[in-house]
Amino acid sequence: MLPAPDPGERLRASLRLVLLACLPGLLALTWLHGWGTLLNLLLTTTAALATEAVLLRAQRRPVRAALGDGSALVSATLLAIALPAYLAWWVPVIASASALALGKHVYGGLGKNPFNPAMLGYAVALVSFPAQMTQWPGPQPLDLGTSLEAVFGLAVRPDAWAQATVLDVVRHNQSLTIEELFGQHPAFGRFAGAGSEWVALAFLAGGLLLLQRKVFSWHAPVAMLGSLFIMSLLGWNGSGSDSNGSPLFHLLAGSxxxxxxxxxxxxxxxxRAASARLLFGAGVGVLVYLIRTWGSYPDGSAFAVLLMNLCVPALERWAARRQGQPA
Known part of the structure; x- marks a missing residue:
């Protein structure tokens, strides 16, 4: 008789696959922006592991086994990807510590968090340091020395290293058509942001790997992208100056x-229920579009995810009633 599979080992294998699937996107970001995202990763990982160790020790729980499960490393990696490159070093550190402390341990640790830790850490940084969090670098890689000087405040940042994102440009555009924006503004590429289109496709490749390996089901990602596509299609009025962008633009732009x-x-x-995951993903897609179009933030993905996290208990009860189970 074969032994039952170890749930802990399955979790660790899934988390290792997530880290592997992040690699194409990390490489694409490094190609586009230089060392900034890798420095983010170094800072968020260090802060996450240190925060995890301190909080585990404070709770008198075993440190080595918990650090070895990889969950803190995955949260730190996702946060590093989401943050703008070349942030001052203390922003990724505070964001990562907040992600682990407020997004995980305050609720009891792994498996008990109602909010996505990476998105909670991102939201903390965005609300606390709005000026720094809106400084997105343009597609001009900086060398390692200049990158270290920018992150650790050892020198003045190079001129014109940052520029508005395509989502920000479209949201504030009042006079140029979409075709003119794509033809004249340096932030625009062929379908969305210059270079960032390839970053988006790199994350698509990684996501498809995870889907093929059955790390997650198709319900939430397809529902999110489908609802974002439908919302942007309904709000698209062609190439006019008041256009909010095409569906393809919204799928390839931002995060x-x-x-x-x-x-x-x-x-x-x-x-957990498949029908609830469909509604969860659809809700995130709708909120992303609404925040992009009428909100105060160009992207808004973190807030969309956190708001839908609040709806998860209601979605689970609805799914249980739909299946004839006690809510």
């Missing part, structure tokens, strides 16, 4: 594909 495959699929803070 859409990254969030669809690496954030809304997080198993603990999301619903």
């Amino acid at each position: 859409s594909l990254f969030v669809a495959f690496f954030i809304v699929t997080e198993p603990v803070s999301g619903p």
